[in-house]
Amino acid sequence: MNQQLLINKVTKYSSILSLASAITLSLSSLSLAADPFRVENARDIGEHTEKGFNTLFVLGDYFGSLEPLKLAEDQEPNEPLAYALIASLAFTEEDWETLNTYAQKTLKAAEKLNKKDPLRGNLYLAVGHFMDGAYIYEKDGPLGAIQKLQLVFKYFDAAEEIDPNDPELNLIKGYMDLLLAVNLPFSSPEQAIARFAAYAAPNYLVNRGIAVAYRDLKEYDKALKFADKALEIAPDNPEHYYLKGQILRQMGKQQNSIPILEKAVDHFSRAISQESQLPKFIVKSLRRELNKTNEKIAEIKGETANR
Numbered sequence: 001m002n003q004q005l006l007i008n009k010v011t012k013y014s015s016i017l018s019l020a021s022a023i024t025l026s027l028s029s030l031s032l033a034a035d036p037f038r039v040e041n042a043r044d045i046g047e048h049t050e051k052g053f054n055t056l057f058v059l060g061d062y063f064g065s066l067e068p069l070k071l072a073e074d075q076e077p078n079e080p081l082a083y084a085l086i087a088s089l090a091f092t093e094e095d096w097e098t099l100n101t102y103a104q105k106t107l108k109a110a111e112k113l114n115k116k117d118p119l120r121g122n123l124y125l126a127v128g129h130f131m132d133g134a135y136i137y138e139k140d141g142p143l144g145a146i147q148k149l150q151l152v153f154k155y156f157d158a159a160e161e162i163d164p165n166d167p168e169l170n171l172i173k174g175y176m177d178l179l180l181a182v183n184l185p186f187s188s189p190e191q192a193i194a195r196f197a198a199y200a201a202p203n204y205l206v207n208r209g210i211a212v213a214y215r216d217l218k219e220y221d222k223a224l225k226f227a228d229k230a231l232e233i234a235p236d237n238p239e240h241y242y243l244k245g246q247i248l249r250q251m252g253k254q255q256n257s258i259p260i261l262e263k264a265v266d267h268f269s270r271a272i273s274q275e276s277q278l279p280k281f282i283v284k285s286l287r288r289e290l291n292k293t294n295e296k297i298a299e300i301k302g303e304t305a306n307r
Helices: 001-017 045-057 066-075 078-093 096-113 118-140 140-160 169-183 189-199 203-215 220-233 238-255 256-271 280-305
Strands: none
Touching: 001 280, 045 078, 066 078, 078 118, 096 118, 096 203, 118 140, 118 189, 118 280, 169 189, 169 203, 189 203, 189 220, 203 220, 203 238, 203 280, 220 238, 256 280
């Protein structure tokens, strides 16, 4: 395996999905324990952490999620996921020192949790080292981050030995597995997708992850199917409209189809209407793709007029 490529891909993916390898929530399992992943064997993750999840991933409101997450830091100090979410938000803002601070808090909370819940403890030790590796990568380059990445896989493996079918583990590790399967040679994307679909939760983040995988594989019909499923469950998240717009744009370019490209424009515009919720790098990318889509429509119309 090319370690330089691995580091580059993992770091890039973390920015696109806000370190989505470490983040998820559930729209359907609102249990008393506030566990966003499990219906059975639910953990008491905490109501403020869960609200932060919902704000970030159901509503797609990056900035609005900070208030409940700060409350979680104060009132649910032993929950590593709250720290992981704050770290991921710092990553999207390229706030490296805050990323470092909350990566360390994630690791500290995970070490404590490991004594009573080794599955989640090991899982968030992996997450904490992942984020710490992202910080090291930005500060010192890929060589220093490689050792951290080895620790990530070590703790993922430890969690997997305890319960390989745990939905939280399979969501977080599954995003990384999909990334590697799609981007590295001699991998098996369909096998990674099948495991992700079978064991990860919640469904809307599973559907979103599979849509991204099929988008990157250029299997746009399949990607569109799963993007629609994610939108059906979480229709207020602007990133879901952005993702569907990306898929429609590629389909429209392939087919030289103005109607499909116009649908992409509609979805990009819908996402932009909520741009105040999104980090700058997403808004910049979103506007660029909208402009390119409009340029492509104008190009096709010009070619048609000259025939």
